[in-house]
Amino acid sequence: MTVSLTLDSVTAHYGSTQVLKDLSLAVEAGELVSLLGSSGCGKTTTLRLVAGFLEPTSGSIRLGERDLTRLPAHQRNIGLVFQNYALFPHLSVRDNVAFGLKQRGLSATERLKKADAMLERVGLASFAERMPSALSGGQKQRVALARALVIEPPLLMFDEPLSNLDAKLRIDMRVEIRRLQRANGTTSLYVTHDQEEAFSISDRVAIMNAGRIMQLDRPEVLYQRPANSFVARFVGFENLIPMQVSARDGANVTARTEAGAALALSQDAFGAIPDRFVLAARPDGLAVTRAGEGTPAGIPVTLGIRTYLGRAYQYQCSTPGGDYLGNGPLSEPLEPGSAAVLAPVPEQCCILPPEG
Amino acid sequence: MVKRLTPWILAGPASLLVLLLLILPVGATLLATFADAKGWAAPYLAFFNSGFRRTVLWRTVEISLITTVISVILGFIAAYVVAQMPGRLKSIMIIAAVFPLLTGVVVRSFAWLILLGKNGILNSALLSLGLITEPISMLYTEGAVIAAMVYLFVPLMILTLSGVLEGIPKDVLEAASSLGAAPFAVFRQVILPLAMPGLIVGAVLVFTGSFTSYATPQLLGGERQMMMGTLLYQRAMVTFDWTGASTVAAIMVVVTIAIVLVMTRLARRLNPMAA
Numbered sequence: 001m002t003v004s005l006t007l008d009s010v011t012a013h014y015g016s017t018q019v020l021k022d023l024s025l026a027v028e029a030g031e032l033v034s035l036l037g038s039s040g041c042g043k044t045t046t047l048r049l050v051a052g053f054l055e056p057t058s059g060s061i062r063l064g065e066r067d068l069t070r071l072p073a074h075q076r077n078i079g080l081v082f083q084n085y086a087l088f089p090h091l092s093v094r095d096n097v098a099f100g101l102k103q104r105g106l107s108a109t110e111r112l113k114k115a116d117a118m119l120e121r122v123g124l125a126s127f128a129e130r131m132p133s134a135l136s137g138g139q140k141q142r143v144a145l146a147r148a149l150v151i152e153p154p155l156l157m158f159d160e161p162l163s164n165l166d167a168k169l170r171i172d173m174r175v176e177i178r179r180l181q182r183a184n185g186t187t188s189l190y191v192t193h194d195q196e197e198a199f200s201i202s203d204r205v206a207i208m209n210a211g212r213i214m215q216l217d218r219p220e221v222l223y224q225r226p227a228n229s230f231v232a233r234f235v236g237f238e239n240l241i242p243m244q245v246s247a248r249d250g251a252n253v254t255a256r257t258e259a260g261a262a263l264a265l266s267q268d269a270f271g272a273i274p275d276r277f278v279l280a281a282r283p284d285g286l287a288v289t290r291a292g293e294g295t296p297a298g299i300p301v302t303l304g305i306r307t308y309l310g311r312a313y314q315y316q317c318s319t320p321g322g323d324y325l326g327n328g329p330l331s332e333p334l335e336p337g338s339a340a341v342l343a344p345v346p347e348q349c350c351i352l353p354p355e356g
Numbered sequence: 357m358v359k360r361l362t363p364w365i366l367a368g369p370a371s372l373l374v375l376l377l378l379i380l381p382v383g384a385t386l387l388a389t390f391a392d393a394k395g396w397a398a399p400y401l402a403f404f405n406s407g408f409r410r411t412v413l414w415r416t417v418e419i420s421l422i423t424t425v426i427s428v429i430l431g432f433i434a435a436y437v438v439a440q441m442p443g444r445l446k447s448i449m450i451i452a453a454v455f456p457l458l459t460g461v462v463v464r465s466f467a468w469l470i471l472l473g474k475n476g477i478l479n480s481a482l483l484s485l486g487l488i489t490e491p492i493s494m495l496y497t498e499g500a501v502i503a504a505m506v507y508l509f510v511p512l513m514i515l516t517l518s519g520v521l522e523g524i525p526k527d528v529l530e531a532a533s534s535l536g537a538a539p540f541a542v543f544r545q546v547i548l549p550l551a552m553p554g555l556i557v558g559a560v561l562v563f564t565g566s567f568t569s570y571a572t573p574q575l576l577g578g579e580r581q582m583m584m585g586t587l588l589y590q591r592a593m594v595t596f597d598w599t600g601a602s603t604v605a606a607i608m609v610v611v612t613i614a615i616v617l618v619m620t621r622l623a624r625r626l627n628p629m630a631a
Contacts, residue, residue, distance in 0.1 A: 051534055053530055072533075073534055074533040074535075074539075075536075077536065080534040082527045082530075082531060083527075086527035086528045086530065087531075088528060088531075090549045099545075103536035103537045103538075104536055144531075147531075
């Protein structure tokens, strides 16, 4: 049974502080969507609302046809995996996994059969008799995963499940979670602050900030085509240059930075360019060339520190309007202090709406 | 050599104190019961042949058990409520719960005399409300002793339990409800087993405290509701029957140890973590 999860204009408060602002989100049946953001962005609040540990101030939460909004947590039938594993310390691994089955009134033999089968699937069959305190972090999280999966919930939710594991184990567990989620086709909501984790595990990622979803899309789109400055900054567009169009000639546009430097941009290459916009580029989206005769028009800069990146040199570039990071070819190292020109590489840049 | 002796030297004074002030006097008391001219068992036979003393022993066990059960229930509820509170309020509530411990047992038992007396606050209130036409005698009943003892021991229970309850991670409880456990199931299958160690420690403290209490039964139970503590005092100080007093003491020690052992056994059975 695969169903979709729908949050419709959900608002939530902690005391008088608004932590979610009119949030709407749809997770398609069988899809894994991550909520990504720094602490305090509302991602965990969203998960807790869906789990039933918090009540929204307004809005509705639906799982398939079921309205969850005011349903108590224990009636929601959602599998949850916690950051701190949250295993029952007084129960053996097997009894931990069987806990949910017991609440569902399954007979002891059936519970045992299902719990053991699930432990087999997560590779912990031989640990069934152990107490959680005798397990490593990775094993604990596998038990937690088994415990959430065994009740065959229509929705799985993960709250930073890998944060307490070391780097190597994190990647193994990530693959494991994805494998089990895919195999069951369970609709999933995954909360993390780790961009790499979110991008690698998810069908779609919602980047959140201050109680809102800034952009919800496939990782590829988020990474290459951020919709706004916040998302751009989040995915590593280090240069965000506010610009204003000063002249238009067919597809060719002349735009100026706040400091007055002019750039000639083609709408054929960059797409539609509004009158005011932010030019967003990663360092490899701004090409550094020596200033002099024959160099293309660009933003004139003074070069600062040069860093060797292996595939290119990276330069700190200072201008009266602010500092940027640009890359230059290995064939032509430039000296700090020399004058250079920054030119945007169309396929590496994004035209974003102005901030604020 | 010195290094090897250091622990012994450090542990010395305390061990000596315990030896001199606890083991020797208690040992002497117990030995005294076996020195009877009519054979070692004679004092015990005398004790158990007396219907009155058997009643006292039984009453002491009964009052202590009832006190323990009530204290566990009341203490658990209070500790649970306190554990849910936000930080600041929690500290205030704990201090409030412990505050009575700062006054002496006699003072606190005396307060119940004022409450429960013939012209006491409770009788006056009931009379003025017209619920009764003449004062009820509440003093010198088992109920009075139990009420006062519960009042004495509930803070102890709250203190031991709130620590344990606070130690239960919130996400474990959330995990339980996400897996479909209704609030009562969460309580029975998660909170209660995890609180069991604290519950047993608290229960043992309350039971031994009640079983060996003296001031409360003396003030609120009097001659009519004599308990082992008051019987011991009467044997030693009123009748100067030292062997009899020692026998009472010996029986108290044995019963206390036996009950504590049973309780810890029970705890281990109920709590697989201790296994």
